[in-house]
Amino acid sequence: QKDFDVYSQSKSALMSARDTIEFNIVFYGQKDYIFSFCTHRKFYPIHFRLIDPDTRETLYDNETDRYIESLDVGFDDTKNLIIKIDVLARKASEAEREDYLACLGLLIQYKNYPEKKLNLQL
Secondary structure (H helix, E strand, O other), rough: EEEEEEEOOOOOEEEEOOOOEEEEEEEEEOEEEEEEOOOHHHHEEEEEEOOOOOOOOEEHHHHHHHOOOEEEEEOOOEEEEEEEEEOOOOOOOHHHHHHHOOEEEEEEEEEOOOOOOOOOOO
């Protein structure tokens, strides 16, 4: 995305359709983030949830948005989150679900919040 930089906490993993993975990531405050997910075409859709590590409360579940593949979110304060991911593999055969592994990618991009502008009247 324009004006966004790649965040060093971007991740990838080799997984099967039976796996669930969790990434623990620190997100710094005063920044907007874009999460973008990808995998092999037969492993879509990707199901991800943002979870509070202290309470295990689900803060966001992309199932409610028909498994969107990217999400834009901003944090006012620094926050640690768990990103829990599994693939539904709806286009894979049962044998492919059993035997195949695919790469899952999570690209995280960020940009700083715009600086507040002061309107000075003299």
